[in-house]
Amino acid sequence: MSDCYSSRRSFLRQSALGIGPAALLSLLSRDASASDLGQGSISKPHFKPRVKRVIHLCMAGGPSHLETFDEKPTLREMHDKPMPESLTKGQQVAQLQGRELKCFAPQFDFASYGESGQRICTQFPHIGSVADDLCIIRSMHTDQINHDPAHTLFNTGSSQAGRPSMGSWLLYGLGQECDNLPGYVVLTSVGKGGQAQPIAARQWHSGFLPSRFQGVQFQATGAPVLYLNRPDGVSMQQQRRLVDTVNQLNRGFDDLVHDPEIATRIGQYEMAFRMQTSVPGLMDMKNESKETLQAYGTAGGDGTYASNCLLARRLLEQGVRFVQLYHRAWDHHGNIKGSIEITAKEVDQATAALITDLKQRGLYDDTLLVFGGEFGRTPMAQGTGRDHHIKGFSLVLGGGAVQRGKSYGTTDEFGYAAAENPVHVRDFHATLLYLFGIDHRRFSYRFQGLDFRLTGVEEAHVIKEIIA
Structure with a gap:
């Protein structure tokens, strides 16, 4: 086996060294469209x-x-009384299975916000202040009742690990607009008001798509990208020569074996080299006004959700197509009242500031903002908290492409199940693609003999009623 491997390696090396000057020049000067993220698969x-x-x-x-x-209001009136069995019998209710199911009243008041009169919990006054810029879907439902598969379904359209994330699908279809930053960036923060469930990197993975389309996680504190800086004593010119040499070898090998992952590697080397200049500028908040920092409630770089919101706006300004901010703080199985008081303060001000900032900078109209989680919580009590719930929950959308100040869909009077205009996660994906000009039924990738889609083989609908 080792002799065979050695012979094959020698053959490839000798073949590469035998490439004539004209062929080598062609390799070095050819259009690297295979690794060019700016080119998407959808030409029109x-x-x-x-x-x-x-x-x-x-x-x-x-x-x-x-x-x-x-x-x-009905759930409030029915506090501590049995949930109607007509709603819950035979239904999947996570950890409450087999227990006495009692109504658990909403722990806070609601108020009308904006000219639209959107009803929002009073723990979110800043989000309430931009209610006229938001579309609230109150009839979401999903299929997965545990965190990781529910995140996987929301991100990839399937509960099976290994499928491409929606950000990767968009990069594959449309390419990216920026040359010196990834087209898909992920930021995470951890709150203090609830159990912080882990988030796996497969949530932003490219699955069976070429790996150049996967999301890149930036660190919330310290160096945003690990191992990006040049070693001590190495100049930019020296590193440029090193990158050029490595890429020459990669291109030569790619010409022999035609492996798409080699093109990805070439692009990653080039991107990393350009990011050495772009990332420090991205993280430098000195040019942010005092008023902007105060609006977000952060000076930046402190690892908080607020800091990540500010960084997200800067990423969008640089042409990043898809930015995800995970705030791990919402698993409230107990003490939901005290926990939400904390978590709401962590996200309320910065979310509203981000929306206002995007509007002031002319970015809001052609940005789709999505605010929500992988599922909701039960109307039934789990001690002083609520269990996982998939039958009905809310998702907030923003941006110029959706109707502003609009409420869409309802759950029943107990908040148990989507009742009017139910919206499945697949419907959200179909709508997301539609807003980017993509027909989800015509957008697929062939893998192992099958044509895969973000929306899968199940029926999915574009929610045209919410589109501006």
Whole structure:
């Protein structure tokens, strides 16, 4: 086996060294379209695109719709009384299975905000202040009742690990606009008001798509990208020569074996070299005004959700197409009242500041903002908290492509199940692609003999009623 491997390696090396000067020059000067992220697979949009970028504010852990965006007076009146068996019998209710199911009243008041009169929990006054810029879907539902598979379904359209994330699908279809930063960036923060469920990197993975389309996680504190800086004593010119030499070898090998991952490697070397200049400038908050920093509630670089919101705006300004912010703080199985008081303060001000900032900078109209979690929480009590819930929850959208100041869909009077205009996660994906000018039924990738789609083989609908 070793002799065979050695012979094959020698053959490849000798073949590469035998490439004539003209062929080598051709390799070095050819258009590196295979590694050019600016070129997407869709040459012409299926529809007129309405947005250019996405910022996904992922409230990881399953925020309670009943203490955020879905007011339920009947549930309040029925506090500590049995839940109607007609709703819960035979239904999947996570850890409450087999227990006595009692109604648990919403822990906070709601109020009307903006000219639209959107009803929002009073723990979120800053988000309430931009209510007229938001579209609140109150009839979401999903299939997975545990955190990791529910995140996987929301991100990839499937509960099976290994499928491409929605950010990777967009990069594959549309390419990216920036040359010196990844087109898909992920930021994470950890709150203090709830159990911080882990988030796996497979949530932003490219799955069976070429790996150049996967998301890149930036660190919230310290160096945003590990191992990016040049070693001590190495100049930019020296590193440029090193990158050029390595890429020459990679291109030569790619010409022999035609492996798409080699093109990815070439692009990654080039991107890393350019990021050595772009990332320090991205993280430098000196040019941010005092008023802006105060609006977000951070000076930047402190690892908080607020800091990540500010960094997200800067990423969007640089042309990053898809930005995800995971705030791990929403798994409130107990003491939901005290926990949400903390978590709401962590996200409320910065979320509203981000929306206002994007509007002032002319970015809001062609950005799709998504705010929500992987599922909701039960109307039934789990001690002083709520369990996981998939039958009904809320998702907030923003940006110029969706109707502003609009409420869409409802749950029943207990907040248990989507009742009017139910929206499945697949419907959200179909709508996301539509806003980028993509017909989800015509957008696929062939892998192992099958044509895979973000929306899968199940029926999915574009929610045209919420589109501006």
